[in-house]
Amino acid sequence: MTVGFIGGKFLPLHLGHVYAIIYASAMVDELYIVLSHSKQRDKELCDDTKMNYVPDYIRLRWLSKLTKDMPHVKVIPIEDDYGNDDYDWREGSQLIKKKIGKPIDYVFSSEPSYKDIFAELYPDSKHILIDPNRKHVNISASKIRAEGIFHNWNFIPDIIKPYFVKRVVVVGTESCGKSTLVRNLAKIYNTAYVAEYGRTVYEELGCDGIITEEDYQQIAYGHKMEEIKAIESANKLLFIDTEAIVTQFYSNLYNNEHQTVLDEIAKLQDYDLWIFLEPDVKWVHDGLRKHGTEVERLKNNNHLKTLLDKQNIQYKILKGNYEKRLKGAMELIEDIMKN
Numbered sequence: 001m002t003v004g005f006i007g008g009k010f011l012p013l014h015l016g017h018v019y020a021i022i023y024a025s026a027m028v029d030e031l032y033i034v035l036s037h038s039k040q041r042d043k044e045l046c047d048d049t050k051m052n053y054v055p056d057y058i059r060l061r062w063l064s065k066l067t068k069d070m071p072h073v074k075v076i077p078i079e080d081d082y083g084n085d086d087y088d089w090r091e092g093s094q095l096i097k098k099k100i101g102k103p104i105d106y107v108f109s110s111e112p113s114y115k116d117i118f119a120e121l122y123p124d125s126k127h128i129l130i131d132p133n134r135k136h137v138n139i140s141a142s143k144i145r146a147e148g149i150f151h152n153w154n155f156i157p158d159i160i161k162p163y164f165v166k167r168v169v170v171v172g173t174e175s176c177g178k179s180t181l182v183r184n185l186a187k188i189y190n191t192a193y194v195a196e197y198g199r200t201v202y203e204e205l206g207c208d209g210i211i212t213e214e215d216y217q218q219i220a221y222g223h224k225m226e227e228i229k230a231i232e233s234a235n236k237l238l239f240i241d242t243e244a245i246v247t248q249f250y251s252n253l254y255n256n257e258h259q260t261v262l263d264e265i266a267k268l269q270d271y272d273l274w275i276f277l278e279p280d281v282k283w284v285h286d287g288l289r290k291h292g293t294e295v296e297r298l299k300n301n302n303h304l305k306t307l308l309d310k311q312n313i314q315y316k317i318l319k320g321n322y323e324k325r326l327k328g329a330m331e332l333i334e335d336i337m338k339n
């Protein structure tokens, strides 16, 4: 039985790593992927780059997801608290040997520069170089950190893309152009969107005045599940029509109920961009909407803003005609895509 390991920081995991892991896995009976991590070192590596630090448990999940159908591959995290300049390779090797707990036949990497250190630390193991010239997948994690994830999107495995997708939520009161803007943005950026789940529920119920307190809770949960599903197929961005605070707004408006559960869901939300649409476009009566007078529209608009302010949401306001809103939204999106 042959045993090998490949170590790395996988910050972030890219298709070059995937190639090396799969190749190594084909050479041994048991492969260990060692996730070597230190919060200090990994944060230092991301400082002044275009990528935010990714916690170890997320990287562990990526590796685990990648290899879940490979029973002879195991992922092991090894933590230390050294920085970039004082990493102790010897101590690291002792921890790796202890965790693997059996003789190691092969140590894999794509780095010719590791030759001497591996010969010293693993004298009984063979150092196997996998694609040292990066001929198969010409990318490195440091290049991705320097240039940004979106710049190197084609080198990011599909299984980890959802982690990096930016979520843009569009909020506003009745007939303010949310759904149209969300659909249009998804078309322009060639990605997925989440429609207002509450609307689907109203349409299924098919008649007026029968929405109950519990329905709003289910709308909020249902909407979140739609987001979780849609992010899997999103391309860099996911556009979302409404969220839990807007659901609270409707619960206030139609049922005169303020629901703590919706506040709690709202607290867990963590969107990258909030776009608030002012209701200054013409009222479109669609059979479900009810508050079309100017006075009602203004009153409701202020109420929704109060709810958002209570949750300390930093929203960007867009107003004016449809062209102005589209341009404004695109400028805001380009801004969040820079990082």
Ligand SMILES: NC(=O)c1ccc[n+]([C@@H]2O[C@H](COP(=O)([O-])OP(=O)(O)OC[C@H]3O[C@@H](n4cnc5c(N)ncnc54)[C@H](O)[C@@H]3O)[C@@H](O)[C@H]2O)c1
Pocket: 006, 007, 008, 009, 010, 011, 015, 016, 017, 019, 020, 036, 087, 088, 089, 090, 091, 092, 093, 096, 108, 109, 110, 111, 121, 130, 131, 134, 137, 138, 139, 140, 141
């Ligand atoms: N103490 C030890 O014995 C020991 C041994 C191995 C690794 N480590 C730890 O892991 C770290 C290794 O870091 P890294 O920056 O080399 O890892 P990394 O996360 O960038 O890469 C992980 C592995 O994939 C290989 N790889 C990267 N890009 C590739 C590509 N395009 N094609 C094919 N293979 C590719 C690398 O050579 C490395 O072997 C070290 O800094 C150390 O912390 C420690």
